[in-house]
Amino acid sequence: MKILVTGGAGYVGSHCVRGLCDAGHDVVVFDNLCHGHAAAVDSRASLVRGDLADANALRTLLAVGEFAGAMHFAAFLDVNESVRDPLKYYENNVINTIHLLRRLSDAGVRRFVFSSTCATYGEPERCPITEDIPQGPINPYGHTKLAMEWAMRDSAAAWGLGGCALRYFNAAGASADATIGEDHDPEIHLIPIVLQVALGQREQVKIFGTDYPTPDGTCQRDYIHVEDLASAHVRAIETQEEGVFRYFNVGTGNGTSVREIIEAARAVTGHAIPAEETPRRAGDPPALYADPTKIKTELGWSPKHTDIGRIVETAWAWHQSHPKGYDD
Numbered sequence: 001m002k003i004l005v006t007g008g009a010g011y012v013g014s015h016c017v018r019g020l021c022d023a024g025h026d027v028v029v030f031d032n033l034c035h036g037h038a039a040a041v042d043s044r045a046s047l048v049r050g051d052l053a054d055a056n057a058l059r060t061l062l063a064v065g066e067f068a069g070a071m072h073f074a075a076f077l078d079v080n081e082s083v084r085d086p087l088k089y090y091e092n093n094v095i096n097t098i099h100l101l102r103r104l105s106d107a108g109v110r111r112f113v114f115s116s117t118c119a120t121y122g123e124p125e126r127c128p129i130t131e132d133i134p135q136g137p138i139n140p141y142g143h144t145k146l147a148m149e150w151a152m153r154d155s156a157a158a159w160g161l162g163g164c165a166l167r168y169f170n171a172a173g174a175s176a177d178a179t180i181g182e183d184h185d186p187e188i189h190l191i192p193i194v195l196q197v198a199l200g201q202r203e204q205v206k207i208f209g210t211d212y213p214t215p216d217g218t219c220q221r222d223y224i225h226v227e228d229l230a231s232a233h234v235r236a237i238e239t240q241e242e243g244v245f246r247y248f249n250v251g252t253g254n255g256t257s258v259r260e261i262i263e264a265a266r267a268v269t270g271h272a273i274p275a276e277e278t279p280r281r282a283g284d285p286p287a288l289y290a291d292p293t294k295i296k297t298e299l300g301w302s303p304k305h306t307d308i309g310r311i312v313e314t315a316w317a318w319h320q321s322h323p324k325g326y327d328d
């Protein structure tokens with residue numbers, strides 16, 4: 001299939017591009033490279049540098065070839081920034097996605113896979129999280145993602161969009177060959193921050209809150225390997241039918257605490273990784289982990305990486321071979 005991948009130069013997008021190429025698909029990446037990296041784009045895919053706000057660029061691109069589907073990763077993802085500057089998030093994550101859906105509708109593209117998030121559940125009433133738990137995001141980032149799930153659901157009924165929202169838990173790790181990995185600027189995620197301490201680029205990691213109602217007092221998250229996320233996307237686009245809206249949690253089902261991540265990184269790197277206990281970070285729910293039964297049953301997907309030590313190992317191999325991230 002010929003597939004358009006917006007944001008295909010980003011962390012999750014670039015791994016999905018590789019997964020699509022491995023599965024024999026013909027991939028065109030559309031990315032403005034404001035956060036993505038050209039070097040992360042698989043050489044079998046073509047890269048078009050452009051912005052989703054530029055309707056003409058998208059129209060031209062979609063007119064050139066017969067695309068069978070699209071995957072949409074181009075979005076902002078910093079929760080704290082979304083609180084400070086919500087309109088930036090509504091502009092990019094909502095308005096630009098609406099533009100994209102319009103262009104896909106005009107071009108007759110009916111398969112669409114969307115990066116949603118467990119942040120759409122807000123503070124869920126129970127864990128593990130099943131898809132029938134009511135969605136109630138607690139920050140602008142989560143609001144924008146939920147708004148797009150609604151737009152997809154309504155588009156499925158109105159004009160036949162075949163949409164699949166994949167609600168990711170915490171994307172982690174790097175490709176098995178350590179050639180693509182996580183490179184955000186600024187870095188805000190726990191695993192890369194911990195590994196930057198091991199590389200001597202930071203003095204210590206801060207543990208945000210040790211008084212949560214969890215077994216060791218620190219927050220639990222479901223760290224899902226980025227290559228497992230990629231295989232979920234490939235399954236989703238290959239099985240998508242027109243006029244149907246689907247949604248799946250994508251996680252391992254394991255809750256791993258902040259302390260457990262730091263311990264895993266100490267074991268993998270052999271570095272002491274000093275940690276300072278600090279107050280809670282605003283807006284962090286105590287525990288978020290998936291019940292992945294629905295995606296396992298309906299898509300026949302299951303994660304290959306379930307051991308957190310192995311997940312951290314792949315991230316460490318990437319960080320060691322790219323201590324300053326990508327060259328560009």
Ligand code: UDP
Nearest residue numbers: 188189190193206207208219221258281284
């Ligand atoms: N966290 C932490 N110190 C850091 C960064 C993150 O203690 O320097 C915690 C954070 O409070 C959360 C977990 O690690 O409980 C995962 O945070 P991350 O930002 O990686 O992902 P999130 O779950 O917020 O999407």
